[in-house]
Amino acid sequence: MANHQSAIKRIRQSEAKRGHNKFYAKTTRNAVRKLRATTDKEAANELLPTVTAMLDKLAKINVIHKNKAANLKSKLALHVNNCK
Template identity: 55%
Template structure:
């Protein structure tokens, strides 16, 4: 365990950030799963902006890599466009 006051604070902050990142990551994964499960174009078109926004926020904070975010958004957009046809 850390001995310095600042290091103890850093440990507390890291735990908070890790917990927040886990929650946001899991929430986004669930949203992606739900979007993939949709079968109607209207529902998918309504929910894709929020899912893409969540993915962008994770990439901005460094929770996921920016290329992974781009790949996810691309795949989801393709899926939604395929439903529209």
Template identity: 60%
Template sequence: MANHKSALKRIRQNEVRKVRNRYYHKTARTAIKVLKNEEDKAVASEQLPKVVALLDKLAKKNIIHKNKAANLKSKLTKYVNKLA
């Protein structure tokens, strides 16, 4: 168990950040799943910028790696462009 006030505070901060990061990551994964299941090109094209913005925010906050975000954005853009 931690003995210093600063260590106790660090434990509290880490827990809060862990929960928040998990929420952001799960929200982005759900948005990606919804976009991948979309059949209509117009709706998918409308959703794509929102999903890309979510991925950029995750990469900026180091929740996911920037290259992973880039790969996901590339795959999603290809998918949306391929829709008829």
């Protein structure tokens, strides 16, 4: 166990950040799944900006890599364009 007060505080901060990051990453993954499952063009067009914003936010705060966010957004845009 940590012996210094600063180390104990750092552990608390890390746990809080981990919970925050885990929540937003999981929420975004679920939104991506929901968009991929959508076959209706109108519904997909409504969901795409929301999911894109979520991915951008995760990339901005370094929860996911910016290239991963770009790849996901690209694939999702292709999916939405190919919906009937």
